[in-house]
Structure formats: structure tokens, C-alpha cells
Amino acid sequence: MAHRPxxxxxxxxxxxxxxxxxTTLGITSGASGxxxxxxxxxxxSVTVENRWFPKTAAIPEQKDFGVSLVAAPExxxxxxxxxxxxxxxxxxxxxxDSGRNHADLRKAYLLFVGQIExxxxxxxxxxxxxxxxxxxxxxxxxxxxxxxxxxxPSEEVKLGQPMAHLTLSGxxxxxxxxxxxxxxxxxxxxxxxxxxxxxxxxNDRVMYESGAEEWHFDVAARYSHSVGLFDVGxxxxxxxxxxxxxxxxxxxCALDPGACVLVPLYEQIRQYGLDAQMTYEAWLxxxxxxxxxxxxxxLAEEEDYTAFVAGGxxxxxxxxxxxxxxxxxxxxxxxxxxxxxxxxxQNDIFAAVRLAFNDFASTDLLVGILEDVxxxxxxxNAQFNRRLSDSLTxxxxxTFFHNIAADDAAYSTRRDNFINIGLTYSF
Amino acid sequence: MERVITQKHRGxxxxxxxxxxAACMNFLAAGSPAVAQDPSPEARGLEIALEARKxxxxxxxxxxxxxxxxxxxxxxESTRQMRLKTLEVANAGDKTLFVFDQPRDVSGTAFLVHxxxxxxxxxxxxxxxxxxxxxxxxANQSGSFMGSEFAYEDITTQEIxxxxxxxxxxxxxxxxxxxxxxxxxxxxxxxxxxxxVWHDKKEYRPWRVEYYDRRNELLKTLTLTDYELHLDRYxxxxxxxxxxxxxxxxTLLKSSEVQLQADLNERDFTRTGLRRAR
Numbered sequence: 001m002a003h004r005p006x007x008x009x010x011x012x013x014x015x016x017x018x019x020x021x022x023t024t025l026g027i028t029s030g031a032s033g034x035x036x037x038x039x040x041x042x043x044x045s046v047t048v049e050n051r052w053f054p055k056t057a058a059i060p061e062q063k064d065f066g067v068s069l070v071a072a073p074e075x076x077x078x079x080x081x082x083x084x085x086x087x088x089x090x091x092x093x094x095x096x097d098s099g100r101n102h103a104d105l106r107k108a109y110l111l112f113v114g115q116i117e118x119x120x121x122x123x124x125x126x127x128x129x130x131x132x133x134x135x136x137x138x139x140x141x142x143x144x145x146x147x148x149x150x151x152x153p154s155e156e157v158k159l160g161q162p163m164a165h166l167t168l169s170g171x172x173x174x175x176x177x178x179x180x181x182x183x184x185x186x187x188x189x190x191x192x193x194x195x196x197x198x199x200x201x202x203n204d205r206v207m208y209e210s211g212a213e214e215w216h217f218d219v220a221a222r223y224s225h226s227v228g229l230f231d232v233g234x235x236x237x238x239x240x241x242x243x244x245x246x247x248x249x250x251x252x253c254a255l256d257p258g259a260c261v262l263v264p265l266y267e268q269i270r271q272y273g274l275d276a277q278m279t280y281e282a283w284l285x286x287x288x289x290x291x292x293x294x295x296x297x298x299l300a301e302e303e304d305y306t307a308f309v310a311g312g313x314x315x316x317x318x319x320x321x322x323x324x325x326x327x328x329x330x331x332x333x334x335x336x337x338x339x340x341x342x343x344x345x346q347n348d349i350f351a352a353v354r355l356a357f358n359d360f361a362s363t364d365l366l367v368g369i370l371e372d373v374x375x376x377x378x379x380x381n382a383q384f385n386r387r388l389s390d391s392l393t394x395x396x397x398x399t400f401f402h403n404i405a406a407d408d409a410a411y412s413t414r415r416d417n418f419i420n421i422g423l424t425y426s427f
Numbered sequence: 428m429e430r431v432i433t434q435k436h437r438g439x440x441x442x443x444x445x446x447x448x449a450a451c452m453n454f455l456a457a458g459s460p461a462v463a464q465d466p467s468p469e470a471r472g473l474e475i476a477l478e479a480r481k482x483x484x485x486x487x488x489x490x491x492x493x494x495x496x497x498x499x500x501x502x503x504e505s506t507r508q509m510r511l512k513t514l515e516v517a518n519a520g521d522k523t524l525f526v527f528d529q530p531r532d533v534s535g536t537a538f539l540v541h542x543x544x545x546x547x548x549x550x551x552x553x554x555x556x557x558x559x560x561x562x563x564x565x566a567n568q569s570g571s572f573m574g575s576e577f578a579y580e581d582i583t584t585q586e587i588x589x590x591x592x593x594x595x596x597x598x599x600x601x602x603x604x605x606x607x608x609x610x611x612x613x614x615x616x617x618x619x620x621x622x623x624v625w626h627d628k629k630e631y632r633p634w635r636v637e638y639y640d641r642r643n644e645l646l647k648t649l650t651l652t653d654y655e656l657h658l659d660r661y662x663x664x665x666x667x668x669x670x671x672x673x674x675x676x677x678t679l680l681k682s683s684e685v686q687l688q689a690d691l692n693e694r695d696f697t698r699t700g701l702r703r704a705r
Binding site for chain 1: 497499503505506529530531532533534547549557558559560561562563564565566567569570571573574616618692694697698699700703705
């Protein structure tokens with residue numbers, strides 16, 4: 001697969017967007033005879049992380065300890081008429097896993113806003129990140145951006161996605177249309193990395209169902225509205241799946257099992273999504289559901305399926321005569337494919353406690369458990385954040401796996417308990 | 428936030444509402460020793476609140492830079508900076524947008540509040556790290572706003588309809604003559620049993636607010652100073668200091684670069700607008 005030249009082309013395209021952006025801002029302001037750019041802001045963060053895996057690895061070549069350096073600079077330019085350009089880069093260097101070394105353009109888009117009578121329109125052209133959904137344990141309906149999996153096994157971090165994104169909004173809600181001309185590959189840990197499948201995923205062998213490969217033109221649309229207690233979103237996506245089906249490379253794995261790798265296969269899918277939240281007093285009740293067609297299951301057979309995550313959270317504010325808020329979260333994840341599901345969420349309960357201290361340091365702590373109802377596999381996760389000074393923050397994350405069953409999708413990570421300590425300098 | 432805008436007194440008594448008419452009568456009466464039949468303390472309290480609101484009406488929208496200086500009892504300080512945008516909605520609750528600049532780790536985080544007169548406010552937060560707009564509960568009225576001594580209910584627009592009002596007494600405040608009114612929250616979400624508000628009689632600006640907790644003990648005192656006149660009509664407090672009497676902590680809230688009737692409209696205060704707030 002001609003992977004690297006494609007990356008170069010994508011980079012050229014992005015450079016083009018940036019150049020076009022600056023030119024557009026220039027022309028816009030040139031006409032009014034004022035300075036080129038009305039306002040600009042440079043900001044960002046630098047993070048040092050230590051990630052330690054207390055248990056010896058399941059696979060000898062996997063490492064137990066890694067140090068990472070992460071940089072995320074951002075530049076924002078705005079012209080006098082409100083048109084703006086946002087550029088946000090990302091780079092991670094990791095000492096233990098070359099699979100985690102990567103650079104990404106998170107955002108590089110031009111934003112235009114206008115009004116037609118009572119309706120507002122907004123157009124974003126370039127690379128951006130889009131979030132859909134309401135749930136905490138899993139982002140089920142969220143599909144526009146590819147997952148930057150090496151960042152966090154939670155699948156919460158996303159890669160930048162080239163797009164044209166048009167939003168129309170009014171009293172009737174917001175309608176959004178997405179044109180997605182290029183597909184990004186999911187990132188995977190390398191040979192020395194932890195939190196991976198038994199065989200590494202080789203992105204250079206990527207396969208697409210579509211003959212257009214990564215240049216298949218994907219489309220998506222979403223309607224959302226907020227009425228009283230309810231915030232509701234309906235979405236549809238048609239195009240290249242963001243979730244690859246992983247298959248052993250053939251004939252490599254048959255000839256030389258020691259050199260076996262997994263090949264990501266990206267199918268053409270259609271997904272309908274629903275996300276809804278009811279906010280009543282201190283209750284948040286949430287539902288996300290999808291219907292996906294055209295994807296293969298864990299047995300590599302095509303199977304249409306339905307999945308949902310439903311639950312909620314309740315917060316006790318200012319408990320015990322302190323400023324501390326104590327929140328309880330519970331969510332149930334279900335997938336109609338059951339044990340044929342391609343992820344760990346086929347029948348899983350998530351329960352968590354969140355403490356927000358509301359102090360100077362914005363200290364917060366989230367402790368959660370995800371339990372597989374079918375296999376009794378469990379994982380515990382704790383996240384702690386605290387501000388150390390006006391520009392320095394500490395975050396600690398720990399994940400522990402317990403009793404991971406051999407038939408659970410997370411079996412290969414059973415020995416990958418980890419503690420990640422990060423120190424972030426923001427500017 | 429304490430209704431910081433209040434309209435400068437102009438040629439008066441063109442008001443049509445019965446209550447406001449009563450307020451006008453009262454206003455006239457205040458100058459003369461022969462006071463006619465006094466309205467009840469409740470009616471008078473409501474009149475004062477309505478008059479204070481009326482004087483703030485018509486500002487259209489507002490943009491300002493807010494600096495919060497948080498102080499502990501031991502004198503440790505921490506600073507927060509944010510931009511405030513408020514849209515006045517005629518005969519309904521205001522819409523407010525806060526965008527944080529400092530501390531840097533929360534830079535870009537924004538809150539959108541749609542205040543309502545007859546039901547709990549709607550509240551959304553934008554989290555830039557995930558590009559996520561999240562509807563959050565507004566039941567946390569008594570919770571601390573960004574670790575400061577201001578609660579959410581102190582910092583968002585407090586609609587008159589969410590209290591019962593009662594005039595207590597006249598009292599000098601500094602060089603000015605003030606009225607002291609009591610307002611009692613109607614809803615259960617408030618952390619307060621009641622508040623006492625000092626308004627000056629001339630311009631109906633709030634100068635001092637005392638907050639009593641649910642056990643009816645004095646919890647906090649807000650002092651408003653450095654009033655500035657904008658557009659020759661609206662008074663805006665340049666500094667507000669909230670002192671917590673139980674903890675000894677305090678927060679100074681400074682407003683600067685105040686601009687009324689800026690280039691803002693409804694679309695800056697939607698969920699889509701929140702997504703591009705910065």
C-alpha cells in the first residue's frame with residue numbers, strides 16, 4: 001500500500017489550507033484597507049509523562065516503562081470581519097514505543113460565520129475535530145474523527161480529520177453536513193508497546209473495501225436540538241469505517257507465526273446514531289445508540305448490529321459542609337453481536353464516583369470500574385487532576401485489569417496495568 | 428452576578444405598570460415629610476427590585492474582561508481571567524457566556540447560561556480538549572464558581588421572579604442614602620435562606636449584599652465599588668469583593684474594558700456559538 005506518499009500528499013493539502021487561510025484573511029482585510037489580521041493568539045502546552053507497567057509483560061519484547069514528551073502548540077488568527085484561522089499541532093515522542101511517536105495536525109481550519117435572516121450559517125474548511133455524544137464510559141456515536149489509540153486506550157483522543165463542515169442553525173435546532181474527503185488510519189502501539197493485541201497491527205499493509213482507498217468521499221450529517229430538559233442529536237455517517245477489522249496477514253502468519261502481524265481492513269459502512277440527554281435537577285440521564293451496517297464482526301463475517309450505552313449521573317453538591325461535589329455515574333453498554341463484537345463493550349457495566357473539590361487547584365478525582373457481565377472481566381480506572389501553579393498541572397491516571405477472561409477482547413492487555421503521571425506546562 | 432448594571436435616573440414617572448407607578452409615588456414621597464399611606468414592606472421591596480432592574484434595561488448586550496483574585500485566609504493569592512458576554516433578552520432571562528483565559532490549563536473553556544424567570548437555568552460547558560459541548564446541571568446554584576467565593580447563583584443573572592422581596596429600612600451607606608431590602612429565594616436550589624441588599628435611593632445601584640446560609644447565619648458579604656457610568660445611562664461596578672465570614676477567604680472581581688451595545692447577537696449565545704467561543 002502506497003502509504004507514505006499519501007501522507008505527503010495529505011501534508012501538502014494541509015499546507016495549502018493554511019496558505020489559503022492566510023491569503024483569505026489577507027484579502028478580506030486588504031479590501032477594507034486595515035491591518036492584515038485583527039487579532040492573533042499563540043498558546044499551547046508541553047507535557048512530560050512517565051508511564052509504568054508494574055507487571056512483567058505478556059510478550060517479552062514489550063517494555064515496562066516509558067517517558068514521553070508531548071507538545072501541542074496552537075495559533076489563532078482572526079480578521080476584522082470575524083473570519084478566523086485555527087492551527088493546532090501535536091507531537092509525541094515516547095522512549096519505549098516507537099508506535100507512540102507521532103505528529104498530527106489536530107486542527108487547521110478556516111471558519112466563516114454569517115447570517116441569513118434568522119438563521120445562522122457556519123462553515124469550517126480544513127482539518128478539525130468534532131465530538132458527538134453524551135456518554136462517559138464510551139463514545140459510541142462519535143464517528144467523524146479517527147481514534148488516536150496510542151494516546152489512551154480509552155479511545156477518547158482523536159486525530160485531525162480533513163473536512164468541509166457546514167452548520168445551519170436557528171430556533172428549530174442545528175443541522176450539520178460533513179464532507180470527508182480523506183480517511184485517517186487508526187494509530188496502534190508498536191512491537192515494544194503495551195496495551196496492544198498479541199500481534200502488532202501493521203498500518204503499511206492497510207486494506208480498504210473501497211477501490212478509492214483512503215480517498216473515498218465520506219459524508220455525514222447531524223441534526224441536534226435543545227428543548228427544555230432535553231438535548232437530542234440524530235446522526236448518519238456513510239463511508240469508510242473508522243474502526244478497522246483486524247485480520248492476520250496472509251500468508252505471512254501461516255508461513256512464519258513469529259513474524260505474524262495484523263492487517264487493518266476498513267470497510268464501507270453506514271451508521272445511524274442517536275444521542276440524548278435529559279438534564280433534570282442534579283440528574284443527567286443519557287442514551288447513545290447506533291445501528292451500523294456493512295462492518296465485519298470478530299469472526300470476520302459481515303453482520304449488521306445495534307449497540308447502545310444508557311445510564312446517567314447524579315451529583316450531590318457541596319457535601320459534608322464542604323465545597324466538594326460528589327457524583328455517581330453508571331452506564332450499561334450493550335452490543336447485539338454479543339461475543340462476536342469487535343470491542344470490549346458487548347455487555348459491560350460502568351460505575352464510577354467523581355469528586356470535584358472546587359478548590360484553588362481545581363482538584364478532581366474520578367474512580368471507575370468497568371465490568372463485563374458475560375465474562376466477569378474487570379478493569380479499574382482512576383484519574384486525578386490538580387493545578388500546581390497558574391501554568392502547571394499534574395494528572396495521574398491508573399488502570400488495573402482484573403480477571404480478564406481468555407475469550408474477552410481485552411485478554412492481550414491483561415498484564416498491562418499502568419500508572420501514568422503527567423506534568424503539563426500551559427502557555 | 429449582582430445586577431451590576433443599573434440605569435441612571437432620568438426624567439421620571441412615565442411608568443405605566445401599577446407597581447412602578449407606586450414606586451414613583453414613593454420616590455416623590457421620599458422627598459417630602461408628609462408621607463402618604465405606606466405600601467406594604469413586600470410591595471415596596473418588589474418595587475425597589477423592579478426599579479433597579481428597569482434601570483438596567485435596554486443595555487442590549489455587554490462585553491467585559493473579568494479578573495478574579497482569590498485569596499485564602501492566610502493571604503495566598505490565585506488569579507483567574509475570563510471574558511464575559513451578556514445578551515439582554517427583552518421580558519425574559521438574559522443569556523451569558525464566560526470564556527476562560529487564565530489559568531492557562533482551562534484556557535478556552537466556556538460556559539453558556541440561558542437564565543429563565545420561571546424555571547431553572549440552562550447551562551452548557553465547552554471543553555476544548557475534546558471539542559465537546561456538554562449540558563450540565565444548573566442545580567448546583569450554591570457551588571463555587573471556579574474555586575472563588577462567588578457561587579454560580581452569585582455570578583449569573585438573578586431574575587427577580589426567583590425571590591420574594593421585602594423592604595426593611597432606610598440606612599445610610601457611605602455618603603449615600605440607601606434602602607435595605609430582604610430577598611428570599613423561591614427555589615430550593617439556592618444555598619441561601621435570604622439576602623440583604625443595600626440600594627442607593629438615587630440610582631438604585633446595589634452597594635452591599637449580605638448572604639445568609641440555610642441556618643440563617645451570615646455567610647458572605649459582597650461589596651460593590653468603583654461604579655462607572657456607561658452610555659450616560661448605565662452604572663457598572665468596577666470592583667466587587669466577596670468575603671466569606673466562615674472561612675476568611677475572599678474574592679475580588681474586577682471588571683475592565685466594559686463595552687455596552689457591542690457587536691453581539693443571539694447567535695453568539697447558542698450551542699453552536701459556544702463551540703466557537705474563544
